[in-house]
Amino acid sequence: MSNALLRVESLRKSYGAVEVLRGIDFSVRKGEKVALIGPSGSGKSTCLRCVNMLEKPSAGAIWLEEERVGVRASAGQRERLMSDAELAPQRRQMGMVFQLFYLWPHLTVLENVSVGLIKVQGVPAAEAKAIALEMLEKVHMAHKAQAYPDFLSGGQQQRVAIARALAQRPKLLLFDEPTSALDPELVGEVLNVIHELADEGRTMLLVTHEIRFARDVADRVIFMDGGVVVEEGPARELIQHPRHERTQAFLRQISP
Amino acid sequence: MLLRFDTILAGLLQGVGVTLGVTFGALLIAIILGFALALLRVFWPSRIGAFVIDAYIELFRNIPALAHLFLIYYGLASVGVQLGSVTAAILGLGLIGGASLCDVFRAGFEALHKGQREAALAIGMRPSQAIRLILTPQALRIALPPVGNYATQLLKDSSIASAIAAPEIMFFARSLVTSTFETTLIYVTAAGLYILMSLPIVFAVRALEKRYAGGQAA
Amino acid sequence: MSMIGFLQPFAEYGGEWAPRMLDAARITAAISLWGFLVALGVGALLAALRARKHWLPGLLAQGYINLTRGVPLLAVLFLLYFGLPGIGITMSAFVAGALGLGLCFGAQMAEVFRAGLEAIHRGQREAALAVGMTPMAAFRLITLPQLIRIIAPSLVTTFVALLKDSSLCALITVHDLMLEGRALATEYFLPMHIFLAIGLFYFAIAWPLSLAARVLGHRLNRRRAGAA
């Protein structure tokens, strides 16, 4: 347990009267790749967004190494949710890749990747640029460094978004269905990049609908449904021999 | 205090008729003129026509309403065309409104897919029938909420008719000020009166928007 | 009356009118700019109130916007300049004019800001928070630059409307272009010529700005279309 990089404990989240996360527990070890799968609406995105506090959990705890994420617990006092400003240093340790990329359209590709380094981490511009180029290299996008995001294909934009997340040198990478907004022929280039990152030994938590990719890349798969973890286990085993009926039904439906 | 408020309100109410008259008179001119110009602008393929209409629109939209009113009221009088202040206000605000609403109606026509016209021609309508029976009703429907919004704008703009001594609400407010000292109360009451009068239009526009939003979704 | 005959007074008195109109136009420019600044401030304040999570600030802002939407600028100007002295508050005509313009157009400005902010996807800000920006940094580096670009055409259009409406300040004795026009009209008794000249003077400022707003708008739409 102590070698877990990320621990999610009894995580609950409600929107009004609707509880979409009903007590989630799992952990991710350093260097481990964990895929989060499940039907649409099962709470995968919400869970991922709670990890870096883009959604505030209703109950439960997130731990990044020995640090409690998003909660200040001063001695003797009640726990208090951190503001977004207080959260910034913790979020820096987790890179996030969104389904719809969310590149910043008023900045060039290079600026998208380097602005965090320069303005948030105070890295000197020249050095930040070098790091950004290195990250763009990794995702095979260095040749578009001076382009604006609007002129790139979806697959290219997503690869730049990955470089942006890498540039902050995160301990953990969070992916929320990184390929599901892409045209089918562009999915491969993004999955390849993620595969290469996985091979580098990075720690990843990945929400995906690409079951075969999850099987090949992830060490472990967590299957969620209705706001709870139904089943988790080694990737190959869970996907080829799911134990629970709901998992079986889901996998049958998604990959006939 | 209450008594004085009564006096003030009674004084201001004398102007309501002219305020509404100027507003609706100008609105009528604006709608007819704006719609006619939009029709011409969209369906009349004349370069010169387009230029003239555009020039009219630009001139009336980029010059203060007050300048137009002064020009029509004082300017025309000096060359022998003596208009009453209310007439001048209706004319001036109507001409300005025509320029604004022309754009509104034109946007309504241009929002229609050109397939609409082609489908009408395909079933054998003449172009004029397509405009009258197919395109115009749809364009009017699209334009209705913005026209309603313009009506509330006109209600407010009618206040500047007081500058050419049209006896509307602000005019009476000014004359009340010289007879009592409740200056603050007078203008607050006047403001309240305008808000009250604009409410029916605001609600009507909102109802229309809701109805059409529902209609479009269905 | 022949065209030449009509133009005659311009040739005859143009030299006397022009400097006086130019002088007064300076006041028009100044009061418009001040009014615009106040409107920007009021609009930003209203937008900030609306962005609060608590319902009360949002309700107050919306109330202000709805209220000013129904009240004529002229009533506000008269209230500020002729009305408020009744309860002991006095200010110069210029200040009342700029303030009145700012208060009325501030509501319009808030709507411009709102539309602009709505055009920027929520995810833009979230992505900024995710790379570890503080909310302030996210606003300054990500939201604001996009917002300015998006609302630039509306800002210019709003300024043109404000510039035109600044002429109402003449009715509370601000010595602007319009008031100078009235003075000249009575002095020379050539209202047709004077108000034509005054109108064209406003037009000469407003029209190029309107064209600029249109160009900015087209450019923005092209960019949007390219992005889709």
Ligand SMILES: Nc1ncnc2c1ncn2[C@@H]1O[C@H](COP(=O)(O)OP(=O)(O)O)[C@@H](O)[C@H]1O
């Ligand atoms: N901001 C929100 N307000 C209300 N309900 C939400 C919100 N975000 C998500 N939900 C609901 O929470 C449930 C889980 O959503 P999500 O985490 O996006 O599922 P997934 O990513 O697995 O498809 C869905 O039923 C969704 O409708």
Ligand SMILES: [Mg+2]
């Ligand atoms: Mg999701």
